[in-house]
Amino acid sequence: MNGLRPEDYLEPSCVFCKPEEGAPTPVDLRRCVTRLDEYLARNDYAAAERHLDYWRQEAAAGRDWRGLLSIENERMGLLRKMGKREPAMEAVQRAEELVSRAGLEDSVTAATTWLNVGTVYKNFGEASKALPYYEKARAIYESALPPEDCRRGGLYNNMALVLADLGRFAEARELYEKALAVMETQPNGALELAVTELNLANLAEAETGLLEAETEIETRLDRVWTLLNRPELPHDGYYAFVCEKCAPSFDYYGRFADAQELAEAARNARELLGTSDQ
Numbered sequence: 001m002n003g004l005r006p007e008d009y010l011e012p013s014c015v016f017c018k019p020e021e022g023a024p025t026p027v028d029l030r031r032c033v034t035r036l037d038e039y040l041a042r043n044d045y046a047a048a049e050r051h052l053d054y055w056r057q058e059a060a061a062g063r064d065w066r067g068l069l070s071i072e073n074e075r076m077g078l079l080r081k082m083g084k085r086e087p088a089m090e091a092v093q094r095a096e097e098l099v100s101r102a103g104l105e106d107s108v109t110a111a112t113t114w115l116n117v118g119t120v121y122k123n124f125g126e127a128s129k130a131l132p133y134y135e136k137a138r139a140i141y142e143s144a145l146p147p148e149d150c151r152r153g154g155l156y157n158n159m160a161l162v163l164a165d166l167g168r169f170a171e172a173r174e175l176y177e178k179a180l181a182v183m184e185t186q187p188n189g190a191l192e193l194a195v196t197e198l199n200l201a202n203l204a205e206a207e208t209g210l211l212e213a214e215t216e217i218e219t220r221l222d223r224v225w226t227l228l229n230r231p232e233l234p235h236d237g238y239y240a241f242v243c244e245k246c247a248p249s250f251d252y253y254g255r256f257a258d259a260q261e262l263a264e265a266a267r268n269a270r271e272l273l274g275t276s277d278q
Contacts, residue, residue, distance in 0.1 A: 025062030153182030
């Protein structure tokens with residue numbers, strides 16, 4: 001049984017109260033993220049939200065603006081997954097203010113923030129608002145990061161999703177191919193490759209229709225299946241997440257047995273980790 005942590009029982013101070021003067025007090029981000037990952041691995045989003053609320057108050061009280069920005073980035077992702085639009089948009093506004101406050105406008109940290117902001121807008125059906133943030137992130141990533149950096153692959157994948165939503169299929173395909181090229185260089189990139197291949201299958205259907213895209217879809221699904229069944233893949237929480245993400249698409253495209261196997265693989269992985277929802 002996990003012991004209680006301060007965020008489980010302490011009332012945080014108000015983030016909008018003026019902090020005392022003095023040198024900033026950095027928060028322990030490693031400790032914060034390690035505990036957060038434990039909550040996310042078992043899909044305990046409510047505990048994760050309480051945890052991040054506690055740490056954001058600690059960072060604000062200590063005037064640790066960089067630490068607070070990192071926490072707001074984590075909150076954007078969590079609140080997006082929880083479907084909490086208004087709190088997520090508040091986190092977006094807070095993160096934008098913190099980028100400026102910390103003097104990080106042209107940094108990789110800012111680019112990661114723009115990526116997260118864009119993903120919030122995309123998740124809540126506002127692709128046209130998401131795209132400018134992805135464009136800002138791309139400009140920084142491509143100038144500051146090497147071509148094989150996995151962060152570039154993640155950006156290309158997410159930006160392609162928005163372009164597909166906007167009907168800009170050729171541009172989306174180009175970025176998906178860029179994402180594949182990056183992820184193929186990663187030692188443990190099979191899961192990201194699988195997600196991108198699945199996105200390309202969905203893009204083919206959106207662009208030309210299900211019948212015209214049937215051959216490409218089957219080819220892409222075969223690749224996804226092979227990638228997810230690589231024997232060297234660790235069956236951890238992220239593996240379970242990707243299997244859960246892919247299973248409905250296999251079901252949609254009529255590969256029912258494969259969909260069931262992926263769902264079962266996800267359940268088994270979570271049970272081994274002690275993170276089952278049951």
